Amino acid sequence: MSSSPILVVKNLTTTFITGRGRLPAVGGVSFELNADETLGIVGESGSGKTVLSRTIMGLQPRSNVELGGSVQLLGHEIVHASEDELRTIWGTEVSMVFQDPMTSLNPVMTIGKQISESLRVRLGMSKADAKVRAIDLLKLVGIPSAEERYDAYPTQLSGGMRQRVVIAIALSCSPQLLLADEPTTGLDVTIQAQILNLIEELKSKEKMAVILVTHDLGVVATRTDRIIVMYAGRIVEMGRTRDVFFNHRMPYTRALLESTPKVSNPSHTRLITIPGRPPDLYNLDGGCAFAPRCAYATDQCRQEAPSLQEANSDGHLFACWNPLPVGTSPLNQQNSNEPNGASNEQ
Numbered sequence: 001m002s003s004s005p006i007l008v009v010k011n012l013t014t015t016f017i018t019g020r021g022r023l024p025a026v027g028g029v030s031f032e033l034n035a036d037e038t039l040g041i042v043g044e045s046g047s048g049k050t051v052l053s054r055t056i057m058g059l060q061p062r063s064n065v066e067l068g069g070s071v072q073l074l075g076h077e078i079v080h081a082s083e084d085e086l087r088t089i090w091g092t093e094v095s096m097v098f099q100d101p102m103t104s105l106n107p108v109m110t111i112g113k114q115i116s117e118s119l120r121v122r123l124g125m126s127k128a129d130a131k132v133r134a135i136d137l138l139k140l141v142g143i144p145s146a147e148e149r150y151d152a153y154p155t156q157l158s159g160g161m162r163q164r165v166v167i168a169i170a171l172s173c174s175p176q177l178l179l180a181d182e183p184t185t186g187l188d189v190t191i192q193a194q195i196l197n198l199i200e201e202l203k204s205k206e207k208m209a210v211i212l213v214t215h216d217l218g219v220v221a222t223r224t225d226r227i228i229v230m231y232a233g234r235i236v237e238m239g240r241t242r243d244v245f246f247n248h249r250m251p252y253t254r255a256l257l258e259s260t261p262k263v264s265n266p267s268h269t270r271l272i273t274i275p276g277r278p279p280d281l282y283n284l285d286g287g288c289a290f291a292p293r294c295a296y297a298t299d300q301c302r303q304e305a306p307s308l309q310e311a312n313s314d315g316h317l318f319a320c321w322n323p324l325p326v327g328t329s330p331l332n333q334q335n336s337n338e339p340n341g342a343s344n345e346q
């Protein structure tokens, strides 16, 4: 298995120019992803996860957006790439799965046709070969009676089955990177677990790298090698999954962890919610964006944003002037071997 980076993101910025002014949705993000890795990107709603994902994939519309920095994806520079260049990698080298399968599927075309069309257009397969491969893909993603379901319309399938079809389309051209943005939000918990397990299984079968984007730390607890925690469009903590769960130093990471449901909690346990509201990105003031909500904030925090600094030599980084002491994660007190007893799935 190769461990060279297939994605190198350097000081990436995405700024929307809107009627209200400039909105820095992604504010200087740098990281690398190896060919055999699963990376989780977590953060509250509005923290910039989707904008970052779409910018990495070159999917950000070009009008009223300013991009800066660099994204090297499988040897292609994505920032400022032309649509023609991007088309050569979309769906063949990289694929994305979005939250709502209905927005990715055409409701008036059978699912079989949607997969085989994708194979014919992208790989130039014959009609007959594309059908055979499409049925194989439906089987691969666990759709029962794949031959009969080939002729079904998306509306005839459940939400979970539709998301499996979207994953089949995403995998149709054997991408080297699959980016799944909230792929299970809106599905019930058992189906969520099935879809996440499916992505995990396909990752090792198809030998791809995976980026899993979610607001739910439980989803990434047992399924990722590394995690990026985002706040106000920036990385505030990043490291191996175990380090983020057990040795995090940034108070926002702790707050996210405390607001994640745990299977081990008695059913009436009250979740701790993060006090205050996410920042107004139009009015960031140069200090730590988390300061208004942080119990550890000092004058220094309000005046100057902390840069990422090393917590260890394994790539664990955090941005905080007053980091939490090592080993104080609430998980260390839970006698748990698994990060967070994970997710709200059974």
Ligand SMILES: Nc1ncnc2c1ncn2[C@@H]1O[C@H](COP(=O)(O)OP(=O)(O)OP(=O)(O)O)[C@@H](O)[C@H]1O
Pocket (backbone or CB within 6 Å): 016, 018, 023, 025, 043, 044, 045, 046, 047, 048, 049, 050, 051, 052, 215, 281
């Ligand atoms: N096209 C756009 N024009 C202007 N602002 C935008 C645009 N797209 C996103 N934003 C803003 O960028 C910020 C980051 O949004 P983003 O969708 O990336 O958040 P997110 O972390 O994916 O949240 P969620 O968990 O709700 O999906 C938000 O303030 C959002 O309002």
Ligand code: SF4
Pocket (backbone or CB within 6 Å): 250, 251, 252, 288, 289, 290, 291, 292, 294, 295, 296, 297, 298, 301, 306, 319, 320, 321, 322, 323
């Ligand atoms: S820099 Fe200050 S305000 Fe920001 S998370 Fe650390 S302690 Fe809190």
Ligand SMILES: [Mg+2]
Pocket (backbone or CB within 6 Å): 049, 050, 051, 181, 182
């Ligand atoms: Mg999003």
